[in-house]
Amino acid sequence: MPDHSDSTADPRTDxxxxxxxxxTRGEIEFRALYRRHTPPLYRMAYRLAGPGLADxxxxxxWCRAARNLGSFEWRxxxxxxxxxxxxxxxxxxWRDNGQVVTLPVGMEMHEPEVEAPSGTELDLExxxxxxxxxxxxxxxxxxxxxxxxxxxxxxLNVVPGTSKSQLARAxxxxxxxxxxxxVSPIDKESAR
Amino acid sequence: MNRSQPRKLxxxxxxxxxPPELEERIVDALKAKRLIRPATGGSAMKxxxxxxxxxxIVALVAGxxxxxxxxxxxxxxxxxxxxxxxAMLLYENESYQQPEPGGMEARIGEYSQWAREVAATxxxxxxxxxxxxxxxxxxxxxRSQIIPAAEQGALEGFFIISANDLEEAAAIxxxxxxxxxxxxxxxxxxAG
Numbered sequence: 001m002p003d004h005s006d007s008t009a010d011p012r013t014d015x016x017x018x019x020x021x022x023x024t025r026g027e028i029e030f031r032a033l034y035r036r037h038t039p040p041l042y043r044m045a046y047r048l049a050g051p052g053l054a055d056x057x058x059x060x061x062w063c064r065a066a067r068n069l070g071s072f073e074w075r076x077x078x079x080x081x082x083x084x085x086x087x088x089x090x091x092x093x094w095r096d097n098g099q100v101v102t103l104p105v106g107m108e109m110h111e112p113e114v115e116a117p118s119g120t121e122l123d124l125e126x127x128x129x130x131x132x133x134x135x136x137x138x139x140x141x142x143x144x145x146x147x148x149x150x151x152x153x154x155x156l157n158v159v160p161g162t163s164k165s166q167l168a169r170a171x172x173x174x175x176x177x178x179x180x181x182x183v184s185p186i187d188k189e190s191a192r
Numbered sequence: 193m194n195r196s197q198p199r200k201l202x203x204x205x206x207x208x209x210x211p212p213e214l215e216e217r218i219v220d221a222l223k224a225k226r227l228i229r230p231a232t233g234g235s236a237m238k239x240x241x242x243x244x245x246x247x248x249i250v251a252l253v254a255g256x257x258x259x260x261x262x263x264x265x266x267x268x269x270x271x272x273x274x275x276x277x278x279a280m281l282l283y284e285n286e287s288y289q290q291p292e293p294g295g296m297e298a299r300i301g302e303y304s305q306w307a308r309e310v311a312a313t314x315x316x317x318x319x320x321x322x323x324x325x326x327x328x329x330x331x332x333x334x335r336s337q338i339i340p341a342a343e344q345g346a347l348e349g350f351f352i353i354s355a356n357d358l359e360e361a362a363a364i365x366x367x368x369x370x371x372x373x374x375x376x377x378x379x380x381x382x383a384g
Contacts, residue, residue: 019293025229027219034215042210055211059218066227125204143201 010036014078022070034062037079040145041086047128047140048090057093061086076154083147084155087137094133127177135170142167277317278361280351280368281378288374302369310353315364317352348375352382 010017010032021029041061045054064085072081128136128144141147141155142163149160149167156163222228291299310316351368355361358379365377 016290016292021228025227027223027228030222030228031215031219034218038210038215040205042214043205043208046208047204051208055214055217058210058214059221062218063222063225063227066222067225124201128201128204139201144204146202146205 015074018069018072018078030066033078037082040079041082044083044086044140044145045090047144048087048133048136049093050129053093057086057089060089060092064089076151080147080151080155083141083151084157087155090133090137124178127174130177131170131173134166135173138163138166139170139174143171275354275356275360277352277354277382278358278365279380279382280353280361280365281347281380282349282351282368282370283347283376283378290373299369299373306367306369307351309367310351310364315353315355317354319349319351 012020012032014033014036017029017033020026021033038058042054042058045057045061049057061082065082068085072078128139131139137156138152141152142149147155149163152158152163153160219228307316307319353361353364355364358381361379361381365371365379368377370377
């Protein structure tokens with residue numbers, strides 16, 4: 001039975017843990033990395049892929065990470081790199097569910113508004129959940145998890161300016177849901 | 193969006209937390225894909241000791257070899273040193289701080305320098321590296337491979353020093369760099 005008594009933070013750096021993990025493929029080092037980085041990754045998976053798919057997304061994220069850690073060049077923080085993997089796993093989930101990402105991120109578009117069906121007020125979590133994937137992505141990364149635009153840019157393989165403009169539109173879309181109960185077609189169809 | 197909304201979104205960072213059983217599920221999945229070594233807690237610990245030992249052996253071999261060369265460079269011979277002789281047994285457990293990547297040469301230099309300094313005082317006798325190919329002979333005639341004890345770690349090598357008593361030997365041993373890096377040193381007086 002694996003030892004779960006080690007609930008304290010491992011003092012070793014990410015670099016040291018990764019180096020040891022790559023040398024031994026050791027369970028101890030993997031668990032240390034898992035426990036350090038999973039809480040934020042899980043929150044992102046939960047909000048981007050949904051509660052029912054968060055576990056699967058996280059598992060696929062760690063599988064890909066374990067497989068490709070040897071090629072990680074430390075040009076970004078390990079968590080940023082892991083976030084990028086998680087986002088790609090989420091996008092795969094969206095594609096599997098027919099939510100195809102088609103809008104070039106950062107593209108300016110007119111946003112006509114229509115009345116939301118129910119007109120009921122949504123709380124913040126539900127409003128976030130109702131956003132299309134592309135908006136939810138940048139809001140979760142920036143406003144919930146606190147990543148900088150530079151980190152988001154590295155994780156999503158875009159330029160920082162794209163992250164900024166996408167965030168502005170995402171906030172606007174969220175505000176629409178919170179304040180007036182309206183929904184924009186672009187949110188549903190394009191900004192995934 | 194009003195200015196408080198990003199701050200409110202930060203509050204979402206507190207939850208949800210990953211389900212505890214998810215760690216086992218992911219570890220099992222990675223084991224099945226051979227991305228991590230299938231090892232129980234105990235054997236994983238031994239694996240870590242083995243890796244640490246492999247790294248440390250390089251430093252010890254170089255350090256001890258440098259120490260042994262001192263005899264030929266005018267240092268005192270085993271016959272010339274006065275007082276009792278003590279074996280300094282060098283152990284490593286998982287708390288031993290391995291050198292950072294690229295730092296092995298500096299670590300070797302520290303062990304070598306320590307051996308030279310002890311030799312300069314006439315207290316250095318010898319140093320040897322111990323291999324991992326050991327056999328434990330038991331009173332009942334059986335044999336078993338020696339494995340590292342969980343508390344003190346793997347025995348990786350030894351120095352022999354001379355000292356008038358245990359306290360002086362301890363004072364000399366206390367200056368060994370092995371202790372600074374989290375290794376343990378056991379002092380044993382050599383009979384005879």
